[in-house]
Amino acid sequence: MSPSVSAMQLRRVLAGVALAGCFAMPVEAQISGGNLLIGQAGNVIGAQRKDRSDLYERLDLQWSSDALTLGGRFEYDRSDDDRADFGRAAAYQRLTQRWAEWDRDGLGVRVGNFYTILGRGLLHRSWELPGVVYDEVGTQTRYAAARDLSGARLHAEHGPVSAQLFRGRVNDGTSSPALEAFGFERYRGVLDGAELRTRLPRGASVGTAWSRYTYGDAPERQYASGFAEVDPLEVAGLKGWSAPFAFEYAAERPSLLDWWQWRRGAERAHAMYASGGLLWQRYTFVAEYKDYDGFRLGLNDPPSLVREHAAPLLNRDTHLLDAEGEEGFQLEASGPLHPWVTFTTNFSRSDGAPGVRWLRFEERYGELHVAPPNSDAWECTVFADRGFNTFDFVIDRHSLGLEGSARLPQKFAVSFDLERKRVATQGFFGSPEWFQDEFVSASVSRAGWGRAGVSVTRTTDPRDLPSDDFGLPTADRALFAGFSLGGDVGQSHQVSLFAGRRRGGRACTSGTCYDVPSLAGAELRVTSRF
Amino acid sequence: MKRWIAGLCGVGLLCALPVLAAGPLGTVRPAPRFEVRNVEGKPVSLDSLLQKGPVLLDFWATWCKPCVTSLPVMERHWREHQAAGLTVVGVSVDGPRNFAKVRPFARGLGLTFPIVLDEDGSLARRYDVTGMPTSILIAPDRRIAYVQVGYTAGQEEALSRAILALLPAPAVMDSAR
Numbered sequence: 001m002s003p004s005v006s007a008m009q010l011r012r013v014l015a016g017v018a019l020a021g022c023f024a025m026p027v028e029a030q031i032s033g034g035n036l037l038i039g040q041a042g043n044v045i046g047a048q049r050k051d052r053s054d055l056y057e058r059l060d061l062q063w064s065s066d067a068l069t070l071g072g073r074f075e076y077d078r079s080d081d082d083r084a085d086f087g088r089a090a091a092y093q094r095l096t097q098r099w100a101e102w103d104r105d106g107l108g109v110r111v112g113n114f115y116t117i118l119g120r121g122l123l124h125r126s127w128e129l130p131g132v133v134y135d136e137v138g139t140q141t142r143y144a145a146a147r148d149l150s151g152a153r154l155h156a157e158h159g160p161v162s163a164q165l166f167r168g169r170v171n172d173g174t175s176s177p178a179l180e181a182f183g184f185e186r187y188r189g190v191l192d193g194a195e196l197r198t199r200l201p202r203g204a205s206v207g208t209a210w211s212r213y214t215y216g217d218a219p220e221r222q223y224a225s226g227f228a229e230v231d232p233l234e235v236a237g238l239k240g241w242s243a244p245f246a247f248e249y250a251a252e253r254p255s256l257l258d259w260w261q262w263r264r265g266a267e268r269a270h271a272m273y274a275s276g277g278l279l280w281q282r283y284t285f286v287a288e289y290k291d292y293d294g295f296r297l298g299l300n301d302p303p304s305l306v307r308e309h310a311a312p313l314l315n316r317d318t319h320l321l322d323a324e325g326e327e328g329f330q331l332e333a334s335g336p337l338h339p340w341v342t343f344t345t346n347f348s349r350s351d352g353a354p355g356v357r358w359l360r361f362e363e364r365y366g367e368l369h370v371a372p373p374n375s376d377a378w379e380c381t382v383f384a385d386r387g388f389n390t391f392d393f394v395i396d397r398h399s400l401g402l403e404g405s406a407r408l409p410q411k412f413a414v415s416f417d418l419e420r421k422r423v424a425t426q427g428f429f430g431s432p433e434w435f436q437d438e439f440v441s442a443s444v445s446r447a448g449w450g451r452a453g454v455s456v457t458r459t460t461d462p463r464d465l466p467s468d469d470f471g472l473p474t475a476d477r478a479l480f481a482g483f484s485l486g487g488d489v490g491q492s493h494q495v496s497l498f499a500g501r502r503r504g505g506r507a508c509t510s511g512t513c514y515d516v517p518s519l520a521g522a523e524l525r526v527t528s529r530f
Numbered sequence: 531m532k533r534w535i536a537g538l539c540g541v542g543l544l545c546a547l548p549v550l551a552a553g554p555l556g557t558v559r560p561a562p563r564f565e566v567r568n569v570e571g572k573p574v575s576l577d578s579l580l581q582k583g584p585v586l587l588d589f590w591a592t593w594c595k596p597c598v599t600s601l602p603v604m605e606r607h608w609r610e611h612q613a614a615g616l617t618v619v620g621v622s623v624d625g626p627r628n629f630a631k632v633r634p635f636a637r638g639l640g641l642t643f644p645i646v647l648d649e650d651g652s653l654a655r656r657y658d659v660t661g662m663p664t665s666i667l668i669a670p671d672r673r674i675a676y677v678q679v680g681y682t683a684g685q686e687e688a689l690s691r692a693i694l695a696l697l698p699a700p701a702v703m704d705s706a707r
Contacts, residue, residue, distance in 0.1 A: 030560055032658065033658070034658040034660060036660065060658065064562070106565075115650050115651055115652065115655070116650050117626075117649050117650040120626050120629060121625070121626035125625070125626060125650070126650070127625065127650070127651055128651055128655065130623070130651075130654055130659050130660050130661060130662070131660040131661045157565075199567070199571060202571075203570050203571030203572070204571070205571065229571075231570075234570075242633070242637075244569075244630075244633055246629070246630060275629075275630035277630065277633070277634055279633070279634055279637045281637075282637060282638055282639075282640055284634035284635075284637050284638050285634075286630055286631055286634050288630055301625060301626050301627075302626065303626045303627050303629065303630070304627050305627075306627075308592070308593040308627055308628060309593070310593050310594065310595045310598075315593075332631065332634075334634070334638045335638065342638070344638075376599075376602065376603070376683070379599075403595075405599070405683065407683045407684070411683075411684035411687075412684075413682060413683035413684060445682040445683070445684075446682075446684070447682055447683065447684030447685045447687065447688070448684075448685075448688065451682055488679075491676075491677060494661070494679055494680070508593075509593075510591060510593070510623060510624060510625045510627075511624065511625030511626065511627030511628060512625065527660050527661065527679070529658050529660070529677065
């Protein structure tokens with residue numbers, strides 16, 4: 001698709017939306033939307049391209065009137081770098097989503113791009129990460145972080161029973177729209193899915209789901225699952241206590257009528273997930289168990305059972321689930337120790353054998369949160385974490401952190417975050433090789449004005465050290481320092497600016513992990529809604 | 531450079547859009563309807579909640595630091611204005627990785643307002659949520675009255691004023707006491 005054709009398509013959609021809006025205004029029709037603009041200038045550290053600038057623009061528009069909604073998404077990315085031949089060829093501007101939806105009285109149909117989930121995600125989950133933009137390494141372009149389907153979805157709800165049925169081509173979310181110019185199909189294969197669930201008294205529910213994936217001449221893959229949620233203490237009428245329990249079992253190639261035939265051997269792919277909790281007042285305990293075999297479908301999102309951390313140094317070191325073969329569990333408990341102090345502890349373990357040997361991820365995490373009761377004048381959290389991850393050749397890892405915030409007069413507030421992590425990896429000759437990360441950030445904000453902050457990361461991680469043309473390190477540590485400014489412009493716009501050096505690596509948002517390239521330069525981000 | 535200028539012009543146009551649109555786009559935007567179940571299996575319908583008064587939707591996640599700070603503030607709004615008709619609904623955008631932790635997390639923070647799971651992200655998309663947390667105040671006539679993206683200490687005052695503006699006058703006086 002050439003850029004000119006895309007621009008024409010955009011004009012048609014905008015004109016259509018505007019025209020529809022004009023006609024429909026008297027019956028409470030509405031045009032709404034959002035816009036995200038990101039401009040970057042500087043170097044992508046470690047990449048060949050220097051003095052690069054990139055402009056990414058995403059516009060979402062929707063027109064709605066009563067039960068009908070029409071929508072579309074336009075994305076644009078263009079970069080300017082030393083290798084202009086490839087960079088400009090990889091630029092794109094096009095409609096990346098368009099859809100129409102009708103929804104009334106428990107019956108709905110959507111045609112075009114859509115997202116959905118079957119059960120707890122063992123068979124399928126499509127998603128979008130709000131505000132997150134992926135970087136395509138090959139074409140050096142940026143695009144919306146989304147896994148979606150293009151087709152049609154029907155859903156219905158009547159009393160306690162709900163059902164959905166869909167068919168769509170699958171975009172697994174790992175490729176930029178720029179690749180379409182090179183003949184690459186972003187939407188590959190067809191996924192059919194169905195789900196039926198019913199609610200039972202006292203918050204319980206049961207359901208079953210089915211999916212079938214077909215792609216070219218490849219063998220068709222068919223899966224089915226059954227799931228249930230129940231709180232036995234609520235069923236028993238016990239007040240003050242809760243014990244939420246959830247379970248899903250999925251397997252390959254059964255028919256809708258035999259999904260429940262329990263098999264955990266190697267004869268066919270299966271996935272089992274179970275969680276149970278016990279809640280009393282503010283004390284909570286949750287246990288989860290997983291057993292996945294042959295379930296790396298590329299279209300699903302089984303729970304990983306690894307804690308998702310907010311602390312930057314822990315967040316980047318999470319374990320990436322490989323549902324092709326993993327078994328493990330996670331335990332978490334929390335509650336007040338004192339009116340001022342709340343604790344959280346977590347223990348998680350995953351075992352897998354993606355190659356010839358067994359690998360293990362294990363983590364122990366503890367946190368104390370301190371704040372004066374019935375006041376938000378200040379609060380602080382101290383955490384400690386210890387673990388290892390032989391999937392990533394990490395044989396020992398321990399981290400400490402302290403973060404806090406306080407309110408000041410005149411609507412000002414300050415916050416800080418101090419973290420340190422030491423990691424041992426398996427050296428070439430078997431001996432451990434240690435590196436260390438230190439992270440410091442501080443910010444000051446004033447309600448109604450905005451926020452200013454600085455962050456500094458110092459690391460001896462070999463992957464981040466500056467290197468010469470032969471890949472040999474030229475320093476024994478790397479420093480990433482930057483400052484940021486941000487604030488609201490009226491009710492409709494948010495602006496943020498980062499300048500300095502930002503460390504890349506793995507980042508996780510809402511359970512989905514992705515790679516962020518290091519940057520030395522500036523980034524301007526404008527988010528608008530209207 | 532031309533691209534940057536074009537980009538900045540685009541931003542300028544977008545900034546002007548709500549102003550140019552005056553009423554229809556800026557203030558009369560109706561909130562999308564929804565009917566979902568909370569984490570305890572009870573129905574939560576926007577239309578039925580609006581019959582009691584304004585609704586405050588708070589999109590949050592267990593992994594989001596500012597959300598953890600803002601949720602107790604939402605609980606305070608709920609406790610102060612619940613009797614006057616305000617309903618607070620917490621919408622968790624956590625994925626399957628954290629589904630099992632949402633209810634314990636809310637219990638641990640002492641939250642008493644209803645929490646719903648946005649399992650497929652459809653609510654967040656309908657409300658154009660682009661960052662966490664996002665708080666959206668919906669007036670009883672279903673218009674979106676106030677939006678707050680992100681949270682910094684002190685922002686709750688503006689939200690509180692927006693809530694009070696939607697409550698009936700006697701309720702405002704009670705809240706002031």
